[in-house]
Amino acid sequence: MDIELSSEDLAFRDEVRQFFKDNAYKPGDDYNQWRLDWFKKAREKGGWDVPKWPKDFGGPGWTPTQHYIWEQETARATLPWDMPFGVGMVAPIIMGYGNEEQQQRFLPDIRARTVNWCQGYSEPGAGSDLASLKTKAVLSEDGSHYVVNGQKIWTTAAHIADWMFCLTRTDDSGKKQEGITFLLIPMKQEGIEVKPIITLGGNHTVNTVYLTDVKVPVENRIGEEGKGWTYAKGLLQHERTGLAGLSRSLVALEGLKENARSVTRGNGTLMDDGSFRAKVAELEVDLLAAEYTELRSLASAQAGAAPGPESSILKLKGTEIQQRIQKLTMEAGGVFSAAWGDKSVGPKFARGGMAGYLASRAYTIYGGASEVQKDVIAKNVLGIKRSSK
Amino acid sequence: MNFELSDEQKLIGESVERFVQDNYELETRRKLAEQDPGFSRDYWAQMAELGWLALPFAEEHGGFGGNQIDTMVVMEQFGKGLVLEPYLASIVMGGGAVKRAGGDLAAEVLPKVIDGSRQLALAYAEPQSRFDLHDVTTTAKQDGDGYVLNGHKSMVLHGATADQIVVSARTGGGQIDTDGISLFLIDADADGVKRDGFPTVDGLRACEIELKDVRVGADRLLGEAGKGFEILSAVANDAILALAAEAVGAMERLYKDTVEYTQERVQFDHPLSDFQVLQHRMVDMFMEYEQSKSLLYRATLEAAQGDAETAQRTIHALKHLIGRNGIFIGENAVQLHGGMGMTEELAIGHYFKRILVIDSQFGNADYHLEKFAA
Ligand SMILES: Cc1cc2nc3c(=O)[nH]c(=O)nc-3n(C[C@H](O)[C@H](O)[C@H](O)COP(=O)(O)OP(=O)(O)OC[C@H]3O[C@@H](n4cnc5c(N)ncnc54)[C@H](O)[C@@H]3O)c2cc1C
Ligand SMILES: Cc1cc2nc3c(=O)[nH]c(=O)nc-3n(C[C@H](O)[C@H](O)[C@H](O)COP(=O)(O)OP(=O)(O)OC[C@H]3O[C@@H](n4cnc5c(N)ncnc54)[C@H](O)[C@@H]3O)c2cc1C
Numbered sequence: 011m012d013i014e015l016s017s018e019d020l021a022f023r024d025e026v027r028q029f030f031k032d033n034a035y036k037p038g039d040d041y042n043q044w045r046l047d048w049f050k051k052a053r054e055k056g057g058w059d060v061p062k063w064p065k066d067f068g069g070p071g072w073t074p075t076q077h078y079i080w081e082q083e084t085a086r087a088t089l090p091w092d093m094p095f096g097v098g099m100v101a102p103i104i105m106g107y108g109n110e111e112q113q114q115r116f117l118p119d120i121r122a123r124t125v126n127w128c129q130g131y132s133e134p135g136a137g138s139d140l141a142s143l144k145t146k147a148v149l150s151e152d153g154s155h156y157v158v159n160g161q162k163i164w165t166t167a168a169h170i171a172d173w174m175f176c177l178t179r180t181d182d183s184g185k186k187q188e189g190i191t192f193l194l195i196p197m198k199q200e201g202i203e204v205k206p207i208i209t210l211g212g213n214h215t216v217n218t219v220y221l222t223d224v225k226v227p228v229e230n231r232i233g234e235e236g237k238g239w240t241y242a243k244g245l246l247q248h249e250r251t252g253l254a255g256l257s258r259s260l261v262a263l264e265g266l267k268e269n270a271r272s273v274t275r276g277n278g279t280l281m282d283d284g285s286f287r288a289k290v291a292e293l294e295v296d297l298l299a300a301e302y303t304e305l306r307s308l309a310s311a312q313a314g315a316a317p318g319p320e321s322s323i324l325k326l327k328g329t330e331i332q333q334r335i336q337k338l339t340m341e342a343g344g345v346f347s348a349a350w351g352d353k354s355v356g357p358k359f360a361r362g363g364m365a366g367y368l369a370s371r372a373y374t375i376y377g378g379a380s381e382v383q384k385d386v387i388a389k390n391v392l393g394i395k396r397s398s399k
Numbered sequence: 400m401n402f403e404l405s406d407e408q409k410l411i412g413e414s415v416e417r418f419v420q421d422n423y424e425l426e427t428r429r430k431l432a433e434q435d436p437g438f439s440r441d442y443w444a445q446m447a448e449l450g451w452l453a454l455p456f457a458e459e460h461g462g463f464g465g466n467q468i469d470t471m472v473v474m475e476q477f478g479k480g481l482v483l484e485p486y487l488a489s490i491v492m493g494g495g496a497v498k499r500a501g502g503d504l505a506a507e508v509l510p511k512v513i514d515g516s517r518q519l520a521l522a523y524a525e526p527q528s529r530f531d532l533h534d535v536t537t538t539a540k541q542d543g544d545g546y547v548l549n550g551h552k553s554m555v556l557h558g559a560t561a562d563q564i565v566v567s568a569r570t571g572g573g574q575i576d577t578d579g580i581s582l583f584l585i586d587a588d589a590d591g592v593k594r595d596g597f598p599t600v601d602g603l604r605a606c607e608i609e610l611k612d613v614r615v616g617a618d619r620l621l622g623e624a625g626k627g628f629e630i631l632s633a634v635a636n637d638a639i640l641a642l643a644a645e646a647v648g649a650m651e652r653l654y655k656d657t658v659e660y661t662q663e664r665v666q667f668d669h670p671l672s673d674f675q676v677l678q679h680r681m682v683d684m685f686m687e688y689e690q691s692k693s694l695l696y697r698a699t700l701e702a703a704q705g706d707a708e709t710a711q712r713t714i715h716a717l718k719h720l721i722g723r724n725g726i727f728i729g730e731n732a733v734q735l736h737g738g739m740g741m742t743e744e745l746a747i748g749h750y751f752k753r754i755l756v757i758d759s760q761f762g763n764a765d766y767h768l769e770k771f772a773a
Contacts, residue, residue: 137737139666164738209741210733210748216741274527276575285765344529345554345759348605350598355553355607356526364600364755368748371733372741379737381676 023079030087045090049123060097060121067105074312085257095127096120099245100175107233107241130162130176138382141186147178158224168204168217171197177238192238194230211369254328256300262335269359270342280342293334300327319391326383329373336370339363412472419480425746431483432602436560438483447515452490456498460509466703471644478648481749485518488557491641493519495634496565496582500621520561522552522608530762532631533577539568548613558606559596561587570624577628582621589613601756635761636714642757643695643721649750650725653732654684656747660736680731687724694720715771722764725754
């Protein structure tokens with residue numbers, strides 16, 4: 011066992027730090043221009059704009075250790091805003107299952123961050139049981155396009171998206187996992203109506219999307235008709251490992267401690283308060299362990315092996331840790347966390363504390379609700395077979 | 400042994416329950432919360448008419464002569480409806496302070512509080528005070544036959560709509576001494592009072608108050624000079640009991656709504672309630688609700704019976720348990736509702752928000768556990 015970074019790794023880390031330093035946002039910059047430039051320069055570094063893409067598609071071809079370093083460094087840096095749906099989610103599917111024409115058509119814009127994507131999977135009747143989705147896609151008689159009818163829900167960023175990658179039903183005669191087709195649908199067209207859903211923190215990020223007789227050319231179908239479930243499943247796994255966010259949690263934990271030290275209590279600070287300090291310490295203990303769980307998982311990936319059983323717990327542990335950080339931040343803000351909206355009273359960090367905590371409750375719901383994730387681990391990792399149900 | 404309410408209390412409970420059912424549809428509440436003043440003056444007048452505003456006050460002031468049990472009955476139903484009117488601020492907190500101070504001021508003010516024509520608020524917290532009632536930097540300097548107040552009061556519940564505000568200020572002692580704190584009743588529109596109102600997460604309203612050379616007559620002093628802390632802690636205890644009753648009402652709705660929802664929602668060809676892991680979670684929610692209710696009864700009875708020392712300890716225990724169990728129940732209600740639980744559309748999110756704010760008022764779960772253990 012040895013976790014020392016090699017001299018190449020250390021050099022890489024310094025290079026990443028330097029890059030972040032050289033390209034930091036400066037007050038007065040046009041944010042969007044800075045953002046686009048940032049990705050352009052990252053691309054010129056040799057695929058740093060798409061670290062997880064395979065080398066064949068322009069990715070940097072990093073080792074798992076380099077990915078880990080990148081994660082750690084990005085958690086500390088102020089980076090341009092980047093939605094996961096394009097580069098992180100639909101791109102791997104287009105690379106894996108799309109044809110060459112589709113790859114040439116979609117990947118450049120995704121990579122340049124000039125188009126926004128959203129994920130149209132969940133429906134009112136299909137949440138944890140995603141395969142029961144009903145949004146219907148019917149192929150026209152001449153075979154040129156599908157006509158799509160149905161409703162998607164919880165679609166993050168649909169209101170600012172140009173495209174949606176969407177699971178639709180083309181056949182309901184067999185098993186429900188069969189007969190699902192993966193379509194790419196332009197959002198700005200007739201027949202698509204996006205309605206906001208306001209969530210508990212008071213934010214508008216998710217939407218309901220109604221699709222009425224939406225025409226989608228067959229060229230926008232990924233892979234074969236009826237095979238969409240297989241394509242999507244691979245991505246779901248991918249999405250889940252990306253949700254642990256441990257590096258970011260480590261940074262957030264430092265921030266939490268600092269904030270708690272700024273709150274006076276009697277002659278000391280909140281960090282001198284026994285119960286609060288114990289909760290922060292417990293959190294740190296779990297985080298130290300989780301970090302190594304992630305490293306173990308990386309090491310087996312580095313060796314080219316299949317992800318070990320430990321990787322299955324990362325989403326669960328990671329999201330739970332994120333929630334606890336939000337909760338302790340809310341507690342540290344005390345009554346000031348209760349001010350609604352942009353109102354700031356008391357210490358600066360307390361602003362929106364309760365709303366932030368409320369928003370964090372979704373972490374254990376999206377990307378596979380925790381209870382269902384545990385079912386999956388029981389079955390796939392512990393090897394438990396159910397005798398009935 | 401008897402946990403039955405009196406006939407009178409049962410009647411009050413039923414009448415509040417009906418009021419809530421008739422007037423507190425979620426949509427109605429949403430509209431009230433969004434518009435100024437953030438509640439309904441009409442409802443307030445009705446509450447006065449129904450005699451609810453009179454409950455905890457002495458007969459000599461036109462009150463009903465009730466105690467903490469009566470307040471509990473009202474607040475538990477308010478918790479189920481997420482009632483917005485300033486009952487806690489005006490009746491339990493502001494009115495409670497004036498009541499405990501007694502004297503001419505009580506005789507002057509309480510009849511108006513009871514008939515609903517005057518609303519009070521209590522300004523005790525400050526930017527640095529966190530949960531300590533005795534951490535006070537606002538000063539009241541004697542000046543002729545009156546006082547001059549200077550300082551900053553924070554997160555004053557319903558402070559922006561109150562007509563008069565009870566303010567804690569130092570007439571002596573150091574920043575965290577319990578001695579030397581005095582309570583004053585100031586007019587909200589007095590010279591030098593600057594109020595900045597805003598909504599809180601639960602749809603209620605709070606405000607920051609700046610006091611700059613605010614002059615008050617000596618007749619506006621509540622109780623004895625320098626002895627305000629005693630009144631303040633007694634009022635805080637009553638407020639905690641009221642908040643806990645409200646929280647218990649909210650918890651009941653949270654667990655019951657979850658039991659109902661999981662039986663309707665179908666995934667994997669089963670109602671969610673078929674899944675044992677969810678059943679057990681709901682049993683846990685139910686158990687913690689019942690435990691919270693038991694401790695609420697215990698603390699309320701002890702307080703009503705006047706055994707201050709015993710009651711004090713139980714009130715610490717109660718505020719701890721309400722915070723811990725309330726958040727547990729709220730988190731799981733949201734979790735078991737899935738995405739639906741995250742929306743403003745369902746009631747459960749709003750109950751959860753109220754419970755979070757309740758935990759942050761008058762000391763959170765940690766704060767009271769520490770006091771309990773001390
Ligand atoms: C903020 C947010 C953003 C989202 N963004 C997107 C998006 O961009 N695109 C998209 O397609 N979707 C998105 N979603 C939807 C998300 O994927 C679903 O909410 C999630 O899959 C859960 O489905 P559901 O909400 O229908 O809950 P349900 O499936 O109804 O689950 C409710 C509860 O029951 C439990 N449960 C369900 N089945 C079982 C079982 N078999 N055993 C035990 N317990 C069970 C769950 O764990 C959960 O606690 C988002 C959701 C949220 C909250
Ligand atoms: C110290 C001791 C003293 C006892 N004294 C007596 C006695 O005087 N007389 C007597 O008759 N018996 C006695 N018992 C036996 C006792 O009643 C049984 O142990 C008990 O009923 C559980 O049965 P089991 O041990 O077969 O465990 P199991 O029934 O096999 O249960 C094992 C585990 O599975 C769980 N489980 C079982 N069914 C379900 C389900 N449907 N859903 C979810 N979880 C489930 C249980 O909760 C438990 O955790 C005693 C046991 C002990 C340990």
